Amino acid sequence: MQYVSTRGHVKPKGFIDTVLMGLADDGGLMIPEQTPVVSSEQLQAWASLSYEQLFLEIFSLYINDEIPKDELRAMVARSYSSFRNKEVTPLKKVHDSLYILELFHGPTFAFKDVALQFMGEFYSYVSKKQGEIIHILGATSGDTGAAAIQGVRGKEGIKICILHPHQRVSKIQELQMTTVQDDNVLNLAVKGNFDDCQKIIKDLFFDLKFKGKHHLRAINSINFVRILAQTVYYFYAYLQVNQGNDKPQLINFSVPSGNFGNVFSGYLAKKMGLPVNKLIIATNENNILERFVRTGEYKPGDFRSTHSPSMDIQVASNFERYLYYLLNEDAEKVSAYMEQLKSEGKIVITGEDLLKVQSEFVALGATNQQCLDLIAKYKSEHDYLLDPHTACGIAAYEHAHMDGEVTVALATAHPAKFDEAIILCEIEQEFPEEIAKLLDQPQFQTVVELDEAEIVRQLIDFYQ
Ligand SMILES: Cc1ncc(COP(=O)(O)O)c(C=O)c1O
Ligand SMILES: N[C@@H](CCOP(=O)(O)O)C(=O)O
Numbered sequence: 001m002q003y004v005s006t007r008g009h010v011k012p013k014g015f016i017d018t019v020l021m022g023l024a025d026d027g028g029l030m031i032p033e034q035t036p037v038v039s040s041e042q043l044q045a046w047a048s049l050s051y052e053q054l055f056l057e058i059f060s061l062y063i064n065d066e067i068p069k070d071e072l073r074a075m076v077a078r079s080y081s082s083f084r085n086k087e088v089t090p091l092k093k094v095h096d097s098l099y100i101l102e103l104f105h106g107p108t109f110a111f112k113d114v115a116l117q118f119m120g121e122f123y124s125y126v127s128k129k130q131g132e133i134i135h136i137l138g139a140t141s142g143d144t145g146a147a148a149i150q151g152v153r154g155k156e157g158i159k160i161c162i163l164h165p166h167q168r169v170s171k172i173q174e175l176q177m178t179t180v181q182d183d184n185v186l187n188l189a190v191k192g193n194f195d196d197c198q199k200i201i202k203d204l205f206f207d208l209k210f211k212g213k214h215h216l217r218a219i220n221s222i223n224f225v226r227i228l229a230q231t232v233y234y235f236y237a238y239l240q241v242n243q244g245n246d247k248p249q250l251i252n253f254s255v256p257s258g259n260f261g262n263v264f265s266g267y268l269a270k271k272m273g274l275p276v277n278k279l280i281i282a283t284n285e286n287n288i289l290e291r292f293v294r295t296g297e298y299k300p301g302d303f304r305s306t307h308s309p310s311m312d313i314q315v316a317s318n319f320e321r322y323l324y325y326l327l328n329e330d331a332e333k334v335s336a337y338m339e340q341l342k343s344e345g346k347i348v349i350t351g352e353d354l355l356k357v358q359s360e361f362v363a364l365g366a367t368n369q370q371c372l373d374l375i376a377k378y379k380s381e382h383d384y385l386l387d388p389h390t391a392c393g394i395a396a397y398e399h400a401h402m403d404g405e406v407t408v409a410l411a412t413a414h415p416a417k418f419d420e421a422i423i424l425c426e427i428e429q430e431f432p433e434e435i436a437k438l439l440d441q442p443q444f445q446t447v448v449e450l451d452e453a454e455i456v457r458q459l460i461d462f463y464q
Pocket of ligand 1: 110142143146221256257258259260261262263310311389390395412413
């Protein structure tokens with residue numbers, strides 16, 4: 001399996017080189033040259049596998065044996081040994097048509113742990129085996145940063161710098177990142193929003209001289225391995241829902257979305273042959289994706305701070321990967337569209353292409369009030385406490401009226417991370433011990449202006 005760029009100007013690369021490259025050198029995103037397809041017989045044969053075994057089967061379709069099987073198995077076992085539930089991503093039945101896939105049982109209580117625990121192992125492996133210098137640079141709206149730091153803290157040969165928007169993440173997210181004292185961790189709190197942070201890191205990754213000189217590596221979902229690791233739980237959920245069914249059912253997934261990484265993993269799983277009906281894209285009031293699915297116009301709007309801060313994102317970086325497939329893998333067309341987005345501030349998809357989008361996705365941008373109402377409703381009707389991101393997912397599911405079909409709603413974070421919203425619903429929750437103990441710890445972070453030159457100075461100082 002070789003990997004190419006959505007913009008067509010990167011020579012095909014193997015798996016490890018693709019992960020190390022992160023953002024494609026031509027500014028695009030790396031994707032597999034062909035998508036491996038899993039037959040229905042193969043899928044059935046996977047039904048009895050554990051999460052870790054399923055991970056190995058799916059990864060073996062993509063990694064060309066570049067990591068010996070026994071080493072990969074050990075990396076996967078270590079990655080998921082830190083999860084509090086042995087199923088890794090357990091599925092809870094709400095009623096016959098709705099299941100909740102809990103993705104928050106990892107060390108930092110959000111779905112990012114599923115991929116980033118493995119990425120920590122991966123970077124450690126290439127650092128030791130290949131002597132690669134690993135200087136991670138990432139941007140976060142709160143969860144990726146915490147999970148990435150947890151995945152590599154204290155690991156030899158690795159340094160990590162995370163940019164987060166100052167005072168725009170939840171208190172627990174901030175504590176998860178900034179109470180880590182290991183020398184290989186730097187937190188820069190940027191006086192801007194997540195889109196600003198993401199733009200800065202993308203600019204730096206695209207400066208190939210700077211990237212090469214400082215050995216920059218990506219942990220955001222611009223990195224294909226993040227996408228791939230996230231496909232595993234779509235397969236796992238499908239197999240769990242259909243366990244023992246003679247006639248396996250097509251299912252819908254409702255996915256709280258921001259950077260479009262999680263839902264793109266679902267799209268990839270579907271491309272690989274997973275019987276998925278609709279992918280429901282749930283956003284908050286930063287509803288660029290909803291507007292895109294409804295009208296075909298992809299146009300970043302005004303940034304809003306909401307009760308689901310991790311999804312306070314206007315520029316969805318993985319949208320480009322979807323565009324590539326929508327445009328029949330025509331890299332020249334993708335490049336032209338991305339150029340247009342830069343120069344005119346929007347892209348418009350029309351005609352057959354728009355119908356195709358609408359046949360694959362349903363989308364809703366939940367308002368702040370809808371989000372809070374859903375949290376209160378599920379607590380009182382189902383005694384289930386949703387976090388505000390998951391609540392947007394459930395709001396989108398209810399709006400889509402998928403009655404009579406089976407939908408799996410992805411629970412992307414634990415409510416304890418977002419008590420600010422839970423309190424507004426007049427609900428008191430008990431914090432898990434791992435979260436409660438963060439509250440009285442000292443914090444380490446450097447607050448910086450939204451100034452790329454200043455951020456670069458901080459990075460050079462840290463990486464040397
Ligand atoms: C809790 C939570 N839910 C949903 C999302 C959105 O996921 P994605 O960016 O993959 O669309 C994020 C952040 O990305 C998140 O942290
Ligand atoms: N919500 C994310 C934003 C970054 O997304 P990523 O999937 O590209 O890492 C976060 O919590 O940081």
